[in-house]
Amino acid sequence: MVIYPIFLPFSGCPSRCIYCNQSINTLEHPVEHEKILEEVKIRIGAFKEIVLKNKRPGEIAFYGGTFTALPLNFIEKIVELLHPLCLKGIFTGVRFSTRPDAVTNGVLEVLRGLPISMVELGVQTLNNRLLEILNRGYTTKTVEEAVKKIQALGWKVGLQLMVGIPDEDRKTFFETVELSIALSPNAVRLYPLIVFPNTILGKWYEEARFQPLSLKEAILRCAKALMMFEEAGVDVIRIGLQSNRALDNRSFLAGPYHPAFGYLTRVHWWRLVVNRELEKMEAQEGRVKIEIPERFLSECLGPKQINMRFWVRKWALRELSIGFFNEPATMFSKRVYIVRVNK
Numbered sequence: 001m002v003i004y005p006i007f008l009p010f011s012g013c014p015s016r017c018i019y020c021n022q023s024i025n026t027l028e029h030p031v032e033h034e035k036i037l038e039e040v041k042i043r044i045g046a047f048k049e050i051v052l053k054n055k056r057p058g059e060i061a062f063y064g065g066t067f068t069a070l071p072l073n074f075i076e077k078i079v080e081l082l083h084p085l086c087l088k089g090i091f092t093g094v095r096f097s098t099r100p101d102a103v104t105n106g107v108l109e110v111l112r113g114l115p116i117s118m119v120e121l122g123v124q125t126l127n128n129r130l131l132e133i134l135n136r137g138y139t140t141k142t143v144e145e146a147v148k149k150i151q152a153l154g155w156k157v158g159l160q161l162m163v164g165i166p167d168e169d170r171k172t173f174f175e176t177v178e179l180s181i182a183l184s185p186n187a188v189r190l191y192p193l194i195v196f197p198n199t200i201l202g203k204w205y206e207e208a209r210f211q212p213l214s215l216k217e218a219i220l221r222c223a224k225a226l227m228m229f230e231e232a233g234v235d236v237i238r239i240g241l242q243s244n245r246a247l248d249n250r251s252f253l254a255g256p257y258h259p260a261f262g263y264l265t266r267v268h269w270w271r272l273v274v275n276r277e278l279e280k281m282e283a284q285e286g287r288v289k290i291e292i293p294e295r296f297l298s299e300c301l302g303p304k305q306i307n308m309r310f311w312v313r314k315w316a317l318r319e320l321s322i323g324f325f326n327e328p329a330t331m332f333s334k335r336v337y338i339v340r341v342n343k
């Protein structure tokens with residue numbers, strides 16, 4: 001599916017969260033309040049032309065700020081603009097990210113005029129103490145209520161969660177994962193906390209009051225969270241920040257950024273999943289064949305076959321090979337988790 005994203009950094013945000021620097025995250029600069037509508041019109045118009053030229057309809061997405069906290073008359077105008085384009089099939093749906101405390105009945109009523117495909121809530125954590133540290137300005141109850149309101153409209157809901165919040169440990173992070181699963185979201189994004197300049201978190205880091213997670217620890221936590229979400233049937237649609245020029249040039253102060261963070265996490269996920277199977281079958285000193293869908297080969301092996309070497313060493317295997325099996329057509333659009341291991 002094609003997504004046509006419109007980034008509106010900080011637009012609608014009631015305050016600045018302690019870690020947020022959208023200019024580095026999105027490479028876009030805030031749009032002046034009076035110019036937001038004009039800017040949205042221009043970008044929708046440009047995407048419309050692209051769709052017509054390439055004959056590739058897709059979804060319009062509003063990211064980078066707090067979409068539903070824009071003034072209601074702005075939202076009404078955006079709905080008026082998008083409604084006919086959605087009816088014509090130029091845009092197949094609309095998705096946006098927003099804060100849980102900005103999901104009001106009034107704005108939902110206005111947005112009901114559009115085919116909303118997903119609402120992504122910037123939740124970050126489901127621990128009240130950590131929400132307070134992040135200065136998010138809402139509680140876990142607000143998140144639960146927002147999720148329920150969105151689900152009551154039949155719209156899909158996505159949760160954006162953070163890993164490595166100040167004062168968070170493994171226990172509190174995995175509690176957030178469990179509480180998130182209990183909310184039955186359709187999708188989740190996992191973001192390791194990165195320290196950006198010109199933020200309160202950046203100041204804490206420079207004063208040695210905060211230390212971000214190491215890359216290894218962030219991957220370990222995300223891989224386990226991935227396992228928990230996928231076993232609960234929740235799609236994990238992104239792990240790690242989208243790489244860009246600024247991030248790749250390390251325009252941040254510290255933190256577990258890696259351009260292939262998602263891939264490395266999935267590599268570790270495979271390590272855990274296969275290892276669990278080897279443990280179950282008591283693979284010690286055995287001859288083992290792992291069968292997987294071919295498209296997961298690179299994730300399963302890991303860079304320089306690191307996973308293969310790990311399993312052989314850990315279980316003193318005499319032989320370890322990889323084979324492929326065909327995925328059932330009905331499951332083709334989803335990841336397949338079956339790992340067959342023969343002794």
Ligand code: SF4
Pocket residue numbers: 009010013014015016017020021022064065066099122
């Ligand atoms: S609400 Fe989101 S976009 Fe706005 S300041 Fe906080 S993290 Fe940044």
